[in-house]
Amino acid sequence: MINKKSIKNKIVSFSSIKKITKAMEMISIIKMKKLELKKKKIFPYLDVLKKITKNLIFLSQIQKQKNIFLFKKKKITKVIIIVVLTSKGLCGSLNNNLFKFILPYLKNFLSKNISYELIIFGKKENNFLSQFKKKIKIYNCNFFKKSFSKNIFKISNILFKDYKLNFFDKVFIVFNKFFNKITYKPVFKQLLPIAINIKKNFYKNNWDYIYESNSMLLLEKVFKKxxxxxxxxxxxxNLVSEYSSRTISMKNASENSSNLIQELQIIYNKARQDSITQELTEIISGASVI
Incomplete structure (x- = not known):
């Protein structure tokens, strides 16, 4: 016989889970919107910096200053790869997809006898870290908790300085790029040396800025920013992608909880009806005997 009490307890448990997942879904939506707004505010500044950098690179090419360390071509022997993971869990397969995406790049480096080191930020992933333990230069799982922007600027200053001193030849970053609420894809992006393509007809007329100091010094400072x-x-x-993925995961969890509650409620109602039918049958049988 079906235990009605255990079914009732399961319904109560799934109802509690549904409340939690719904609350987490709403929190993720709020945080995602805040980060989207912050991202939109940064974009104009980033766009202007990119344009100025393009202009300065174009001018450096006119002046035939091609040996500057920011965009010189040299033999690649060692690279640094920044891997950006999620700050917390419960965000679907976001991290796993990122690892699957990065593996071909790592194999390609090894096939070309290029050594690499990983700088990993975010939630710990044992399966990935155990495979590349010897290659990890920095690992910080608490990166998102304190002084988020200060930590980023600190690590970027260190990387820029080390690159200038020729400790490595290239810097890459791997992260999940946000496109919309249901689309976010891993991206493998080169940061150093400068990977900006400039067409021959970028400017129709040759022109120049008015400098207060050396143009190449200005390019270095602008590009550092x-x-x-x-x-x-x-x-x-990556954070916007994380909260978007968590929103979808929590929404799916809430829907699954609702479906399970409905199924259990049907089973509970059937069990209750069976018990009532059995009691009525016993009463009628007893009455017929009398």
């Missing part, structure tokens, strides 16, 4: 904001924007993109 651009480099920082690119990393910061990448982290924001």
């Amino acid at each position: 651009y480099f920082k904001i690119m990393i910061y924007n990448s982290f924001l993109e």
Whole structure:
């Protein structure tokens, strides 16, 4: 016989889970909207920095200053890859998809005898970390908790300085880029050296800025800011993708809880009807005997 009490307890448990997942869904939506707004505010500044950098690179090409360390071509022997993970769990397969996406790039580096080191920020993923433990230079799982922007600018300054001193040849970043509420894809982006393509007819007329100091010194300082904001924007993109993914996961969990509650309620009602029918049958049988 079906235990009505255990079914009732399950219904109560699933109802509690549904309340929690619904609350988490609403929190994720609010946080996602706040981060989207912050991302939109940064975009104009990032766009202007990119335009200024393009202009300065174009001018450096006219002046035939091609050996500047920011965009010189040299033999690649070592690269740094920044891997941006989620700040917390319960966000579907976001991290796993990122790892699957990065693996071909890592294999490609090994096939070309290029050594690499990983700088990982975000939630710990044991399966991934155990495979590449020797390759991890920095791992910080509490990165998102304190002074988020300050930590990003600090690590970007260190990377820029180390690149200038030729400790490595290229810097890449891997993150989830947000497109809309249901679409976010992993992106493998080169940060250093500068990877901005400029067409031959970028400017019809040759022109120049008025400098207060050396043009290449200005390019270095401007790009250093651009480099920082690119990393910061990448982290924001990943965070928006994380909250979007968590919103969908919690919505699915709430819907599954509702479906299970309905199924259990049907089973409970059938069990209750069976017990009532059995009691009535016993009463009628007893009455017929008398």
